[in-house]
Amino acid sequence: LNVMVAAAMKAGRTLARDFGEVENLQVSRKGPGDFVSAADKKAEQTLIAELSRARPGYGFLCEETGAVEGPDKSHRWIIDPLDGTTNFLHGIPIFAISIALEREGQIVAGVVFNPVMNELFLAEKGGGAFMNDRRLRVAVRSELPDALIGTGIPFVGHGEHGKYLRTLAAVMAEVAGVRRAGAAALDLAWTAAGRFDGFWETGLHPWDIAAGLLILREAGGFVTDMVGGDSMLTSGEVVAGNEAIQRQLLALLQRATPPAAARAS
Numbered sequence: 001l002n003v004m005v006a007a008a009m010k011a012g013r014t015l016a017r018d019f020g021e022v023e024n025l026q027v028s029r030k031g032p033g034d035f036v037s038a039a040d041k042k043a044e045q046t047l048i049a050e051l052s053r054a055r056p057g058y059g060f061l062c063e064e065t066g067a068v069e070g071p072d073k074s075h076r077w078i079i080d081p082l083d084g085t086t087n088f089l090h091g092i093p094i095f096a097i098s099i100a101l102e103r104e105g106q107i108v109a110g111v112v113f114n115p116v117m118n119e120l121f122l123a124e125k126g127g128g129a130f131m132n133d134r135r136l137r138v139a140v141r142s143e144l145p146d147a148l149i150g151t152g153i154p155f156v157g158h159g160e161h162g163k164y165l166r167t168l169a170a171v172m173a174e175v176a177g178v179r180r181a182g183a184a185a186l187d188l189a190w191t192a193a194g195r196f197d198g199f200w201e202t203g204l205h206p207w208d209i210a211a212g213l214l215i216l217r218e219a220g221g222f223v224t225d226m227v228g229g230d231s232m233l234t235s236g237e238v239v240a241g242n243e244a245i246q247r248q249l250l251a252l253l254q255r256a257t258p259p260a261a262a263r264a265s
Protein backbone atom coordinates (compact mmCIF):
# COMPACT_ATOMS: atom_id res chain seq x y z
CA LEU A 1 0.00 0.00 0.00
CA ASN A 2 2.82 2.46 0.76
CA VAL A 3 4.21 1.93 -2.73
CA MET A 4 0.76 2.41 -4.27
CA VAL A 5 0.01 5.54 -2.24
CA ALA A 6 3.37 7.11 -3.15
CA ALA A 7 2.78 6.40 -6.86
CA ALA A 8 -0.79 7.75 -6.69
CA MET A 9 0.40 10.95 -4.97
CA LYS A 10 3.06 11.54 -7.62
CA ALA A 11 0.69 10.94 -10.54
CA GLY A 12 -1.95 13.00 -8.69
CA ARG A 13 0.39 16.01 -8.72
CA THR A 14 0.72 15.79 -12.52
CA LEU A 15 -3.07 15.50 -12.92
CA ALA A 16 -3.72 18.41 -10.55
CA ARG A 17 -1.27 20.55 -12.58
CA ASP A 18 -2.97 19.60 -15.88
CA PHE A 19 -6.51 20.07 -14.52
CA GLY A 20 -7.97 23.20 -16.12
CA GLU A 21 -5.29 23.32 -18.86
CA VAL A 22 -7.35 21.43 -21.42
CA GLU A 23 -6.22 23.59 -24.35
CA ASN A 24 -2.67 22.28 -23.83
CA LEU A 25 -3.66 18.58 -23.65
CA GLN A 26 -3.94 16.77 -26.96
CA VAL A 27 -7.36 15.17 -26.66
CA SER A 28 -8.42 12.30 -28.91
CA ARG A 29 -11.57 10.22 -29.13
CA LYS A 30 -11.38 6.44 -28.51
CA GLY A 31 -15.10 5.85 -29.15
CA PRO A 32 -18.46 7.60 -28.69
CA GLY A 33 -18.07 9.82 -25.61
CA ASP A 34 -14.76 8.11 -24.72
CA PHE A 35 -11.72 10.40 -24.69
CA VAL A 36 -8.02 10.19 -23.87
CA SER A 37 -5.65 13.11 -23.33
CA ALA A 38 -1.99 13.78 -22.73
CA ALA A 39 -2.89 13.98 -19.01
CA ASP A 40 -4.09 10.35 -18.93
CA LYS A 41 -0.94 9.21 -20.74
CA LYS A 42 1.45 11.23 -18.58
CA ALA A 43 -0.17 10.00 -15.36
CA GLU A 44 -0.03 6.40 -16.59
CA GLN A 45 3.69 6.72 -17.44
CA THR A 46 4.36 8.15 -13.96
CA LEU A 47 2.50 5.26 -12.31
CA ILE A 48 4.27 2.62 -14.41
CA ALA A 49 7.69 4.16 -13.67
CA GLU A 50 7.06 4.44 -9.90
CA LEU A 51 5.52 0.99 -9.48
CA SER A 52 8.15 -0.74 -11.65
CA ARG A 53 10.93 0.90 -9.68
CA ALA A 54 9.45 -0.39 -6.40
CA ARG A 55 8.45 -3.88 -7.69
CA PRO A 56 10.45 -4.56 -10.87
CA GLY A 57 8.97 -7.99 -11.64
CA TYR A 58 5.24 -7.25 -11.54
CA GLY A 59 3.08 -7.09 -14.67
CA PHE A 60 0.53 -4.41 -15.57
CA LEU A 61 -2.96 -4.05 -16.96
CA CYS A 62 -3.43 -0.37 -17.76
CA GLU A 63 -6.21 1.56 -19.46
CA GLU A 64 -3.96 3.22 -22.05
CA THR A 65 -0.98 0.82 -22.40
CA GLY A 66 -2.94 -2.44 -22.09
CA ALA A 67 -1.43 -5.63 -20.65
CA VAL A 68 2.30 -5.93 -20.02
CA GLU A 69 3.59 -9.20 -18.59
CA GLY A 70 6.32 -9.16 -15.97
CA PRO A 71 8.67 -11.99 -14.97
CA ASP A 72 6.66 -12.36 -11.72
CA LYS A 73 3.52 -14.03 -13.10
CA SER A 74 1.69 -14.03 -9.77
CA HIS A 75 1.48 -10.22 -9.35
CA ARG A 76 0.06 -7.52 -11.54
CA TRP A 77 -1.01 -3.90 -11.16
CA ILE A 78 -4.40 -2.94 -12.59
CA ILE A 79 -4.37 0.78 -13.30
CA ASP A 80 -6.65 3.55 -14.47
CA PRO A 81 -4.48 6.69 -14.50
CA LEU A 82 -7.50 8.97 -14.91
CA ASP A 83 -10.93 7.56 -14.20
CA GLY A 84 -13.44 10.22 -15.16
CA THR A 85 -11.57 11.65 -18.15
CA THR A 86 -14.65 13.48 -19.43
CA ASN A 87 -15.16 15.25 -16.08
CA PHE A 88 -11.45 16.15 -16.04
CA LEU A 89 -11.62 17.64 -19.53
CA HIS A 90 -14.62 19.77 -18.54
CA GLY A 91 -13.11 21.11 -15.34
CA ILE A 92 -15.33 18.96 -13.09
CA PRO A 93 -13.24 17.83 -10.10
CA ILE A 94 -14.71 14.32 -9.92
CA PHE A 95 -11.94 12.08 -11.25
CA ALA A 96 -9.40 9.73 -9.73
CA ILE A 97 -6.36 7.56 -10.11
CA SER A 98 -7.17 3.91 -9.46
CA ILE A 99 -4.49 1.30 -8.66
CA ALA A 100 -5.17 -2.29 -7.64
CA LEU A 101 -2.72 -5.05 -6.87
CA GLU A 102 -3.72 -8.51 -8.05
CA ARG A 103 -1.96 -11.51 -6.49
CA GLU A 104 -2.67 -15.00 -7.87
CA GLY A 105 -5.85 -13.66 -9.49
CA GLN A 106 -7.14 -11.99 -6.26
CA ILE A 107 -7.27 -8.24 -5.67
CA VAL A 108 -5.35 -7.75 -2.41
CA ALA A 109 -4.87 -3.97 -2.24
CA GLY A 110 -6.54 -0.94 -3.78
CA VAL A 111 -6.04 2.82 -3.88
CA VAL A 112 -8.41 5.41 -5.39
CA PHE A 113 -7.12 8.99 -5.18
CA ASN A 114 -8.93 12.19 -6.13
CA PRO A 115 -6.10 14.75 -6.14
CA VAL A 116 -8.35 17.82 -6.36
CA MET A 117 -10.62 16.93 -3.44
CA ASN A 118 -7.56 15.45 -1.75
CA GLU A 119 -9.44 12.26 -0.90
CA LEU A 120 -7.39 9.07 -0.70
CA PHE A 121 -9.43 5.89 -0.42
CA LEU A 122 -7.54 2.67 0.27
CA ALA A 123 -7.94 -0.91 1.39
CA GLU A 124 -5.89 -4.01 1.92
CA LYS A 125 -7.64 -7.39 1.88
CA GLY A 126 -8.76 -8.20 5.41
CA GLY A 127 -7.55 -4.85 6.79
CA GLY A 128 -10.61 -2.62 6.34
CA ALA A 129 -11.09 0.44 4.13
CA PHE A 130 -10.05 4.00 4.88
CA MET A 131 -10.34 7.54 3.53
CA ASN A 132 -7.51 9.82 4.68
CA ASP A 133 -7.05 7.71 7.84
CA ARG A 134 -10.77 7.55 8.63
CA ARG A 135 -12.29 4.05 8.68
CA LEU A 136 -15.02 3.62 6.05
CA ARG A 137 -18.37 1.90 6.49
CA VAL A 138 -21.14 1.58 3.93
CA ALA A 139 -24.40 3.43 4.65
CA VAL A 140 -26.92 1.85 7.01
CA ARG A 141 -30.11 2.78 5.12
CA SER A 142 -31.82 -0.47 4.23
CA GLU A 143 -34.86 0.44 2.12
CA LEU A 144 -34.73 1.50 -1.54
CA PRO A 145 -37.22 4.38 -1.13
CA ASP A 146 -34.65 6.03 1.21
CA ALA A 147 -31.63 5.23 -0.95
CA LEU A 148 -29.48 7.50 -3.12
CA ILE A 149 -28.17 5.34 -5.96
CA GLY A 150 -25.18 6.06 -8.20
CA THR A 151 -25.05 4.87 -11.79
CA GLY A 152 -23.02 5.22 -14.98
CA ILE A 153 -24.32 5.57 -18.52
CA PRO A 154 -22.72 2.85 -20.67
CA PHE A 155 -20.58 3.84 -23.66
CA VAL A 156 -22.71 2.79 -26.64
CA GLY A 157 -23.50 4.51 -29.92
CA HIS A 158 -25.56 7.70 -29.71
CA GLY A 159 -29.28 6.91 -29.80
CA GLU A 160 -28.70 3.35 -28.51
CA HIS A 161 -29.43 3.92 -24.84
CA GLY A 162 -32.98 2.56 -24.91
CA LYS A 163 -32.40 -0.43 -22.62
CA TYR A 164 -30.39 1.61 -20.16
CA LEU A 165 -33.04 4.34 -20.04
CA ARG A 166 -35.79 1.80 -19.35
CA THR A 167 -33.73 0.38 -16.48
CA LEU A 168 -33.00 3.89 -15.19
CA ALA A 169 -36.71 4.76 -15.24
CA ALA A 170 -37.51 1.60 -13.25
CA VAL A 171 -34.84 2.46 -10.65
CA MET A 172 -35.90 6.11 -10.42
CA ALA A 173 -39.47 5.01 -9.67
CA GLU A 174 -38.34 3.16 -6.53
CA VAL A 175 -35.45 5.09 -4.96
CA ALA A 176 -34.91 8.48 -3.30
CA GLY A 177 -32.59 9.74 -6.03
CA VAL A 178 -30.08 8.78 -8.72
CA ARG A 179 -26.70 10.40 -9.47
CA ARG A 180 -24.28 9.99 -12.38
CA ALA A 181 -21.00 11.31 -10.97
CA GLY A 182 -18.82 10.20 -13.93
CA ALA A 183 -16.01 8.10 -12.45
CA ALA A 184 -16.74 4.47 -11.60
CA ALA A 185 -13.75 4.11 -9.24
CA LEU A 186 -15.14 6.99 -7.19
CA ASP A 187 -18.71 5.69 -7.44
CA LEU A 188 -17.51 2.54 -5.66
CA ALA A 189 -15.36 4.46 -3.16
CA TRP A 190 -18.26 6.82 -2.42
CA THR A 191 -20.54 3.82 -1.86
CA ALA A 192 -17.89 2.45 0.53
CA ALA A 193 -17.97 5.82 2.32
CA GLY A 194 -21.77 5.73 2.64
CA ARG A 195 -22.32 8.71 0.32
CA PHE A 196 -24.22 6.54 -2.14
CA ASP A 197 -26.39 3.78 -0.70
CA GLY A 198 -25.89 1.73 -3.84
CA PHE A 199 -24.38 1.85 -7.32
CA TRP A 200 -24.83 -0.01 -10.58
CA GLU A 201 -23.24 0.15 -13.99
CA THR A 202 -22.54 -2.22 -16.90
CA GLY A 203 -19.87 -2.11 -19.60
CA LEU A 204 -17.02 -1.28 -17.19
CA HIS A 205 -13.38 -2.29 -17.55
CA PRO A 206 -11.24 -4.01 -14.89
CA TRP A 207 -9.13 -0.85 -14.41
CA ASP A 208 -12.27 1.22 -13.61
CA ILE A 209 -13.32 -1.05 -10.75
CA ALA A 210 -10.55 -3.37 -9.47
CA ALA A 211 -9.49 -1.06 -6.61
CA GLY A 212 -13.00 0.22 -5.86
CA LEU A 213 -14.43 -3.29 -5.50
CA LEU A 214 -11.95 -4.13 -2.76
CA ILE A 215 -12.49 -0.78 -0.99
CA LEU A 216 -16.24 -1.34 -1.07
CA ARG A 217 -16.03 -4.89 0.31
CA GLU A 218 -13.57 -3.87 3.00
CA ALA A 219 -16.07 -1.18 4.06
CA GLY A 220 -18.68 -3.90 4.61
CA GLY A 221 -20.30 -3.59 1.19
CA PHE A 222 -21.69 -6.28 -1.07
CA VAL A 223 -21.22 -6.41 -4.83
CA THR A 224 -22.25 -8.78 -7.62
CA ASP A 225 -22.65 -8.83 -11.38
CA MET A 226 -26.13 -8.63 -12.95
CA VAL A 227 -26.81 -12.33 -12.33
CA GLY A 228 -25.78 -12.26 -8.68
CA GLY A 229 -22.35 -13.77 -9.42
CA ASP A 230 -18.78 -12.69 -8.92
CA SER A 231 -17.72 -11.95 -12.52
CA MET A 232 -17.47 -8.15 -12.14
CA LEU A 233 -13.90 -7.89 -13.45
CA THR A 234 -14.67 -9.92 -16.58
CA SER A 235 -18.34 -9.02 -17.23
CA GLY A 236 -17.88 -5.33 -16.40
CA GLU A 237 -21.18 -5.42 -14.47
CA VAL A 238 -21.42 -3.98 -10.97
CA VAL A 239 -24.35 -3.89 -8.55
CA ALA A 240 -23.18 -2.64 -5.15
CA GLY A 241 -24.41 -1.44 -1.78
CA ASN A 242 -24.84 -2.59 1.76
CA GLU A 243 -26.30 -6.10 2.03
CA ALA A 244 -29.96 -5.02 2.01
CA ILE A 245 -29.70 -2.36 -0.69
CA GLN A 246 -27.53 -4.54 -2.93
CA ARG A 247 -30.07 -7.37 -2.75
CA GLN A 248 -33.05 -5.09 -3.49
CA LEU A 249 -31.24 -3.18 -6.24
CA LEU A 250 -30.16 -6.39 -7.98
CA ALA A 251 -33.74 -7.73 -7.88
CA LEU A 252 -35.07 -4.44 -9.24
CA LEU A 253 -32.49 -4.36 -12.07
CA GLN A 254 -33.25 -7.97 -12.99
CA ARG A 255 -37.00 -7.22 -13.11
CA ALA A 256 -36.37 -4.11 -15.24
CA THR A 257 -33.89 -5.73 -17.63
CA PRO A 258 -33.47 -9.50 -17.73
CA PRO A 259 -29.71 -10.20 -17.37
CA ALA A 260 -29.19 -11.39 -20.97
CA ALA A 261 -30.64 -8.13 -22.29
CA ALA A 262 -28.61 -6.06 -19.81
CA ARG A 263 -25.43 -7.74 -21.06
CA ALA A 264 -26.30 -6.85 -24.65
CA SER A 265 -26.83 -3.13 -23.83
Ligand code: IPD
Pocket: 034, 035, 063, 080, 082, 083, 084, 085, 086, 152, 153, 154, 155, 181, 182, 183, 184, 185, 201, 203, 204, 205, 208
Ligand atom coordinates in the same frame (compact mmCIF):
# COMPACT_ATOMS: atom_id res chain seq x y z
C1 IPD B 1 -15.11 5.86 -17.28
C2 IPD B 1 -15.76 6.37 -16.00
C3 IPD B 1 -17.26 6.50 -16.20
C4 IPD B 1 -17.89 5.20 -16.61
C5 IPD B 1 -17.19 4.65 -17.84
C6 IPD B 1 -15.69 4.52 -17.59
P1 IPD B 1 -12.59 6.58 -17.89
O1 IPD B 1 -13.71 5.69 -17.09
O2 IPD B 1 -15.51 5.49 -14.94
O3 IPD B 1 -17.90 6.89 -15.00
O4 IPD B 1 -19.25 5.44 -16.90
O5 IPD B 1 -17.74 3.39 -18.14
O6 IPD B 1 -15.05 3.97 -18.71
O7 IPD B 1 -12.77 6.22 -19.34
O8 IPD B 1 -12.89 8.00 -17.61
O9 IPD B 1 -11.32 6.10 -17.31
